[in-house]
Amino acid sequence: MKNQEIAQILYEIGYFLEMEEVKFKPFAYQKAAIILDDMAKDIEAIYKQGGQKSLEKIPGVGKNIAKKIAEYIETGKIGYYEKLKAKMPVKIEELTAVEGIGPKTIKSLYEHLDIKDLQDLKKAAEKHKIRGLPGFQKKTEENILQGIAFLEKSRGRFLLGDILPQVKEILKKLKALKEVKQINVAGSTRRMKETIGDVDILIVSKKPQPVMDFFVSMQGVEKIWAKGNTRSSIRMKQGFDCDLRVVREKSYGSALQYFTGCKEHNIATRKIAIGKGLKLNEYGIFQGQKMIAGKTEKEVYRILGMDWIEPELRENQGEIKASLEGKLPKLIIYRNIKGDLHCHSNWSDGNNTIEEMAGTAIRMGYQYLGITEHTKFLKIDNGLDEKRLAQQRKEINNLNKKFQVSSFLPTGQAGKFQILHGAETNILNNGSIDINDKALKELDYAIAGIHSNFKMPKQQMTERIIKAIKNPYIHIIAHPTGRILQKRDRYECDFEKILRTAKEFGKILEINAQPRRLDLNDQYIRRAKEMGVKMVINSDAHNISHLKFMELGIAQARRGWAEKKDILNTQSLSSILKLFHR
């Protein structure tokens, strides 16, 4: 899809215009870029079907941007952008990824030091060339180096949320080939890690040659590293590498086990094999020269005296012992989820109407959808004040009347669907909430989250969150640690103390499923479960296609050993409402 390519260019045009101090246009380009980025429909298809006029129907896209999109689809280039870029040939995407660096800084650094990309920036900062420039002192230079160091830690890794749809697509295409007998993805993708280095796919095939031919010539392949009869390696346009390996049918299970990892998990399983006088490798389990298992993962584990272990647990974090003792958790599964309790509509910073969001939720088989707009502290996100919350309540009541008549579940059962009215309120510096109690009381439930002042000292931050947990009108703490993958570390706070307070007051911690958040992480989920603190998996959707992030949140919950009973939104509408009212 060209959507993301074009969105990226629109973002960059916005940045260039911001450098030129152009008023309002940057905002318009950015808005259009965000909408394009999130759009489920293929922009090229829209254009081919209805021409430039149909592009203008997209919200945020007017005559001028439509013209530029059309130009890109027709010629692969946008002249206006090329001109801007020629004037200042800097890698904007790369540089803005550094926390604290924006368009103005980029412009100044380019003009004074000819800094064009991350490498230039790092060199200049290390040689202390930045301090002393107008507006830059020691502290700024240090912050830049810190920002670069954080980026480098995650370099070469990709978000699961970006990779997974691509991998699913590739698997689907390969599976359709008649030469492919068995197929699965291995590695960190199968373990559903938050970030992925590269993708390993295993197949069983008697005639691998045509499969390999197809694999290296798929749409979206940028480079072919290697092409052979048993292994091929490609780089996709998105930048990640993907390997395809052919294994023997009798070794498929042990190969899958071996390539799924993680490394430490494999070392531990091989040790168990050795303890039994056996040898385990990617070809099978061997007793002396004789191969005794290898066709399926289940039999590999069984011969080791173990229960089969869900890939998400294979991190050598106690799953080996649990498996040997038959004490593995019964992990939550996708079908357990009955609703989503954190999403936004166009009342605040979302792209779809409440009705559209609810419609999608119904099609997903949900019983309920919680609409939780930002509240007034976040003015930039069009946060709602008490008055607009009351207005929204009326609309939700009306929609609920409508859905009660016409609601259905995909299973064919008659089922009730209900929109719940919540809010994603802000925990202010002193721990108070930016919406008054009277308005909070009118809601079905309320979420609270930290959206400002992330650099508070640890104790102060802990007190701030604890005060919100104790607030009788707050039910859920959103994205409790505040980290942004590949961008920002979690904020400092005493998480154990927060868990204890949540437990004491019966409050719920969110597992936010946004690909960049996945917050709580696996370790904290596990700790919460041990402490008996309930969690909720929420998509934090800002449009209808974001609702599917739920899958990532479930994977995260599974990686944290969570079971159905640990997760609030596996419960029915009525029991959730009961809990909220209590």
Next chain:
DNA sequence: GCCGTTTTCGGCCCGACTGTTTTCAGTCG
């Protein structure tokens, strides 16, 4: 550059924080 239940022209993108200032500019959410 986009948009319209106040509008086809004139609004839109606010407030806190940081680091640099001595009254402000840039970034972020």
